[in-house]
Amino acid sequence: MGEGAKKEKPMAEISSLFVTRLYRAELNELAKKKVSYDELNASCLAIAEDDEAGQRWCEENGYPGYTSYSSLTDLPWRFPIFGLLEKALDRHVAAFCDDLGFDLGDRKLKCDSLWINILGEGGMHASHIHTHSVISGTTYVAMPDGASALKLEDPRFPMMMNAPLRNKDAPRKLQSFVYVTPAVGEVLLWESWLRHEVPMNMAEEERISVSFNYGWV
DSSP, X not given: OOTTOOOOOOOOOOOOOSOOOOEEEEGGGTOSSOOOHHHHHHHHHHHHHHOHHHHHHHHHTTOSEEEOTTTOSOHHHHOHHHHHHHHXXXXXXXXHHHHHTOOOTTOOEEEEEEEEEEEOTTOOEEEEOOTXXXXXXXXXXXXXXXXXXXXXXXXXXXXXXXXXXXOTTSOGGGOSEEEEOOOTTEEEEEETTSOEEEOOOOSSSXXXXXXXXXXXO
């Protein structure tokens, strides 16, 4: 380099740390035996109509619709379609665990709860996490036009005391909240500590999904 030539400044290195992963796939892509979402839809509606204990719990707890969360804890045993669903979910959860780099040792992740959610127009599910679980997720059975998306919250958000708001056109990975609108037949998975919610359902028809938790056993 001759005298008077300007030295180039080294480029700054910016990397991402402590990444939050979201898994999204078609459920039947990994299913050994395909799950019929028409049958799953009909089963969810029939169960909701017959489950008096679940209806009572929803009414007493102000749940805006129906959930089997507190009434039916053995759907895969009671109904073959949910047994097929659980087997397909096992494959997706295993793929997600590989991506996350989990060392499970001599233990494994097992589905320990699986439940139906039906939200009518105006129904919502407030922000929450799934304690005592490792992986949580949802598969989508009915998503009419206008049905609410899944809203995910940056887990660092409570610690950002003086952080400015993000630009609206900032990349999705930098946003404090991310909205995901899944399609019928898709499955979403995330680590159970990730706070999420279902905003108000603006569709006139019911939004139907099946959620689940996997624990480390």
